[in-house]
Amino acid sequence: xxxxxLTFPDDNARDYEAGxxxxxxxxDISKSxxxxxxxxxxxxxxxxxxxxxxxxxxxxxxxxxxxxPALELIRHDLAHIMARAVQEIWPDVKVTIGPVxxxxxxxxxxxxxxxxxEDLGAIEKKMRxxxxxxxxxxxxxxxxxxxxxYYEANNxxxxxxxIEAIPGSDxxxxxxxxxxxxxCRGPHLQHTGQVPADAFKLMSVAGAYWRGDSSRQMxxxxxxxxxxxxxxxxxxxTMLEEAAKRDHRKLGREMDLxxxxxxxxxxxxxxxxxxxxxxxxxxxxRRQQRRxxxxxxxxxxxxxxxxWEASGHWEKYQEHMFIVxxxxxxxxxxxxxxxxxxxxxxxxxxxxxxxxxxRDLPLRMAEFxxxxxxxxxxxxxxIMRVRGFTQDDAHIFCTEDQIEAETARFIDxxxxxxxxxxxxxxxxxxSDRPETRAGSxxxxxxxxxxxxxxxxxxxxxxGLNPGEGAFYGPKLxxxxxxxxxxxxxxxxxxxxxxxxERLDATYIGxxxxxxxxxxxxRAVLGSFERFIGxxxxxxxxxLPFWLAPRQVxxxxxxxxxxxxxxxxxxxLQKAGIRAEADIRNEKINYxxxxxxxxxxxxxxxxxxREVEDRTVSVRRLGEKQTSVQPLADIVAxxxxxxxxxxxx
RNA sequence: GCUGCUGUAGCUCAGAGGUAGAGCACUCCCUUGGUAAGGGAGAGGUCGAGAGUUCGAUUCUCUCCAGCAGCACCA
Numbered sequence: 189x190x191x192x193x194l195t196f197p198d199d200n201a202r203d204y205e206a207g208x209x210x211x212x213x214x215x216d217i218s219k220s221x222x223x224x225x226x227x228x229x230x231x232x233x234x235x236x237x238x239x240x241x242x243x244x245x246x247x248x249x250x251x252x253x254x255x256x257p258a259l260e261l262i263r264h265d266l267a268h269i270m271a272r273a274v275q276e277i278w279p280d281v282k283v284t285i286g287p288v289x290x291x292x293x294x295x296x297x298x299x300x301x302x303x304x305x306e307d308l309g310a311i312e313k314k315m316r317x318x319x320x321x322x323x324x325x326x327x328x329x330x331x332x333x334x335x336x337x338y339y340e341a342n343n344x345x346x347x348x349x350x351i352e353a354i355p356g357s358d359x360x361x362x363x364x365x366x367x368x369x370x371x372c373r374g375p376h377l378q379h380t381g382q383v384p385a386d387a388f389k390l391m392s393v394a395g396a397y398w399r400g401d402s403s404r405q406m407x408x409x410x411x412x413x414x415x416x417x418x419x420x421x422x423x424x425x426t427m428l429e430e431a432a433k434r435d436h437r438k439l440g441r442e443m444d445l446x447x448x449x450x451x452x453x454x455x456x457x458x459x460x461x462x463x464x465x466x467x468x469x470x471x472x473x474r475r476q477q478r479r480x481x482x483x484x485x486x487x488x489x490x491x492x493x494x495x496w497e498a499s500g501h502w503e504k505y506q507e508h509m510f511i512v513x514x515x516x517x518x519x520x521x522x523x524x525x526x527x528x529x530x531x532x533x534x535x536x537x538x539x540x541x542x543x544x545x546x547r548d549l550p551l552r553m554a555e556f557x558x559x560x561x562x563x564x565x566x567x568x569x570x571i572m573r574v575r576g577f578t579q580d581d582a583h584i585f586c587t588e589d590q591i592e593a594e595t596a597r598f599i600d601x602x603x604x605x606x607x608x609x610x611x612x613x614x615x616x617x618x619s620d621r622p623e624t625r626a627g628s629x630x631x632x633x634x635x636x637x638x639x640x641x642x643x644x645x646x647x648x649x650x651g652l653n654p655g656e657g658a659f660y661g662p663k664l665x666x667x668x669x670x671x672x673x674x675x676x677x678x679x680x681x682x683x684x685x686x687x688x689e690r691l692d693a694t695y696i697g698x699x700x701x702x703x704x705x706x707x708x709x710r711a712v713l714g715s716f717e718r719f720i721g722x723x724x725x726x727x728x729x730x731l732p733f734w735l736a737p738r739q740v741x742x743x744x745x746x747x748x749x750x751x752x753x754x755x756x757x758x759x760l761q762k763a764g765i766r767a768e769a770d771i772r773n774e775k776i777n778y779x780x781x782x783x784x785x786x787x788x789x790x791x792x793x794x795x796x797r798e799v800e801d802r803t804v805s806v807r808r809l810g811e812k813q814t815s816v817q818p819l820a821d822i823v824a825x826x827x828x829x830x831x832x833x834x835x836x
Numbered sequence: 837g838c839u840g841c842u843g844u845a846g847c848u849c850a851g852a853g854g855u856a857g858a859g860c861a862c863u864c865c866c867u868u869g870g871u872a873a874g875g876g877a878g879a880g881g882u883c884g885a886g887a888g889u890u891c892g893a894u895u896c897u898c899u900c901c902a903g904c905a906g907c908a909c910c911a
Contacts, residue, residue: 294906302840394906395839402908406839409906441847450884450902505911530911564837564909565902573910658911682911709911746868773868781872795870807871814871 194247204241211237211378214249224251226261226382227375234260236375238327252382252416260288263414265325265365265377266315266388267293270412272368273314277307283370284346284398284407290673291424292388292413296396298346303408308390311410315388322381323366327374329359335371346398347371387421388414434671436724437570443729443787445737446571454568454575456717461737464766465723466716468735470556472832473580473605473713479834480601482554482582487534489558493524499533500690501526508561510575531557532684532709535583536691539705544695549705550586550594556716557581570721572676577715584708585693588634594708595642595664595681602666602679602712603646608833610726615667615675616648619656626660627685635683635706636662660686666712671725678714678722683707729787730809733829738788740767740826742804743779745795747771752799756792756819763827784809790826 194213195201204213210228214221214237228235229248234257241247250257267286274281274297286295297303303311330338332351339347350371351360363372365380377383389412396409415421432438440446445462448455458466477484490512496502501509510527528534535553544551558578567573584594606614618639621632639662643650650664657663666679684707687693694702713719723731733739742756750771760767770779776793783791792804793814804822807814828836 305841392905393840396907397838400908402838406907408839411906448903453902501911508910532911561910566837566839566907567909568903660911663911677910680911684911743871744868745870748868775867775869775874776871777869778873779871784872791871793871795868797870805871812871 192241193244194241195245197248206242207240209238209240210235210247210249213247217249221249221251225249226251226254226377227257229257234375236327237378239375255416258416259414261375261377262383262387262416263288263293263412265380265383266412266414267295268363268365268368268370268372268376269315269318269380269383270311270390270410271295271297271370272318272365273311274410275368277310277314282344282346285350291415292391292411294396294409294411296398296407296409298398298405298407303393303410308393308410312388312390316385318366319380319383319385321366322379324364324379325376326364327376328362330362332356332360335360335362339371384415384417386418387416388412389421389425428672431671431673434725434728435570436572436670436721439724439729439787440571442785443724443737445724448571452576453565454563454573456571456574456576462720464737465720465731465735468832469713469716469720469723472608472834473556475832475834476601476605477554477580477582480552480597482552484554484556485535485538486555487528487531487538487557489527489560490525491528491534493526495533495537496526498691499536499687501529501533505529508563510560510562527560528557529559529561531555531559531579531581532583532687532707533691536687536693536707539583539585539693540691544585544693544705546587546695546697546703548585549695550584550590552582552584554580554582571717572670572721574715574717577717579711579715580713581709581711584710585688585695585705586708587703588631588706591635591683591706591708592638592642595639596645598681598708598710599643599646599648599664605712606666606679609723610732611668614679615669616643616650617653617665617667618643618650619653619658619663619665621662622655622657622659624659625657631685632662635685639664639681639683658682658684660684668722668726670722671728676714676718676722678719679712680710680714682709684709730789731787733789733826734832736787736789737766738768738783738786739765739830740790740792741770741779741783741788742767742792742794743770743776743783745776745793747773748796749794749799752794756794756804759819759823760826763823763830765823765826765830780807792822 190206191203192206193201193203210230211222211225214225225237227237227250229250230241231245252258267288271283271286275283278299282298284296284298286293335351336348339351354360361373363370363374363376391411391413393408393410395406398405398407413421413424415424440462443461444459445465446456446458448457474484493502509529512525512527535555538553539551556578560576563573563575586594620636625632643664661683663680663682665677667675668678669675688704688707693705695705697703740760742753744750744753753769753771757767757769780791787809789809791807793807794804798804802819803816804819805814805816806822
């Protein structure tokens with residue numbers, strides 16, 4: 189074999205025979221490294237200690253001190269160890285796939301009986317036994333037919349299907365954890381004992397479709413989390429507990445913001461407190477939109493099917509629409525209507541009134557559009573995914589040449605609003621052309637380039653969602669994250685070549701001929717409902733002062749202060765502050781606790797001293813310290829705090 | 837929509853084949869208390885809905901509805 193040169197992170201190089209494995213390299217360096225090694229990084233690629241190296245390369249030997257490879261291996265080996273444990277307990281269970289995910293892994297199984305929470309305990313116990321056995325991990329590359337025959341003989345049809353899907357040029361890699369075998373691309377640890385036995389936990393079982401296809405077998409997926417040590421696991425579990433306290437459904441109850449009930453699934457009963465947030469946000473958005481060059485319109489809720497047929501919704505979206513048929517006896521006309529699931533067709537109707545000139549473009553038409561969509565029952569989630577919601581929707585009618593400038597303008601617009609609302613960071617995703625689509629490649633090129641160029645010009649490199657664009661055009665998604673790390677699309681910008689055509693929108697160009705405008709569908713918040721949900725979770729209920737539904741509670745310490753409490757409340761209200769009195773016959777401790785739990789940002793306590801001095805004792809949410817201030821001062825400073833960011 | 841789990845007082849939850857309990861919240865009384873729960877009394881439930889088994893069902897079975905987790909969906 190020809191010698192090869194391996195270069196280490198310290199830039200020293202050593203010569204080895206081609207085909208040498210990192211395990212041998214580690215052994216060559218030192219006995220202790222050989223024991224501690226978990227994997228290698230070869231030319232930037234994560235490399236199993238058993239894989240041969242055939243050419244000159246950069247190499248680093250990883251140990252448990254190297255966080256990224258360590259975590260990947262711990263989680264990946266645990267996926268295999270869990271699958272082995274399951275098959276040792278229930279030999280007839282069929283195994284499928286088990287990848288590493290954020291914080292842990294999952295593995296999908298085909299088993300007739302459901303896994304119970306008690307089963308999870310039994311599996312965990314078995315996993316620890318396997319870890320304690322310190323079984324060696326070994327790997328071989330097999331011939332494709334041999335691997336298929338092997339799995340057919342072992343009655344593992346899912347593995348056969350996986351192999352059939354592996355491209356012909358790729359090796360079929362087999363792994364063994366002790367006697368237990370799995371198809372896997374690797375890499376893995378040296379032996380099961382390298383996995384920390386006290387730093388993982390099985391979390392839950394849920395259904396998952398085989399290969400993510402809802403027309404296929406539903407499997408049982410077991411989720412686990414794992415870390416490098418017990419402390420990190422504990423920290424993660426604590427974080428989950430803390431996140432649960434920020435859940436908008438819980439805070440919505442505690443802060444008396446809204447409720448939902450069986451009779452109206454996926455729809456929200458807003459309480460006075462919640463509706464205050466909603467209207468504050470809407471007022472703010474309305475001001476921003478005016479400033480941003482939008483005109484505001486409003487369009488009908490219940491619309492004859494003819495329009496939905498023309499727009500294409502009847503064909504493509506009907507299963508998500510609430511269809512309204514009036515009882516024939518009462519119907520004036522026997523039409524079939526649908527509640528609008530989107531505002532776009534309505535906006536085109538407004539656009540189509542009167543001839544438009546190229547001088548009218550870009551025309552930015554906004555609506556706080558109430559939409560109803562029959563979302564699948566399993567998709568509903570608090571106020572974040574609902575069946576009745578209001579979008580801060582707008583459609584920009586423009587020419588192809590204006591797409592880029594309008595996109596840039598929109599990203600600026602959205603960024604400022606997100607910043608005002610406390611979201612300095614957000615993800616941007618770019619979805620390009622799907623396989624089935626309308627419009628020529630030429631026009632797609634143009635639209636995709638416009639979106640990308642404008643996004644990059646705004647200083648953001650979007651993530652790519654390949655092939656996930658709508659059939660009518662590419663899109664940008666602006667994604668925010670909830671308390672437990674689930675992503676929610678809020679803002680969006682979508683180019684649409686199709687709807688103007690279908691609904692015959694035109695403008696007269698400088699040449700005197702009719703032309704088709706392009707439509708940009710765009711939303712900043714997405715929907716008020718979802719955005720408020722995110723806002724609550726982001727702030728753990730402690731909303732910025734200007735959005736807080738109850739900004740100030742003035743609490744009496746003694747009933748002799750009642751008259752002064754009323755005076756303070758009135759002064760605050762005159763300054764535009766949402767203030768209320770609490771003169772109940774309760775101790776100040778009780779009142780402070782109750783309003784703190786209710787996330788009221790400022791509590792003003794008044795007793796004899798304050799009445800005497802015409803002051804208030806100020807306590808801000810989350811602070812133990814109080815300060816005494818003259819009434820006039822606090823009215824002025826809270827009045828300033830209450831000013832929305834765009835008016836400050 | 838699919839898989840699994842759950843549904844008892846306004847909230848958080850306990851309970852059992854013989855028609856229900858706690859804490860908090862609520863109402864009243866006592867208490868006027870200085871920054872996260874003062875004391876006492878009282879009221880409050882068709883045990884998610886319907887059907888079946890049973891002498892008897894809130895408890896067991898089935899169907900439906902809703903919620904939760906995940907998957908699929910998300911113009």
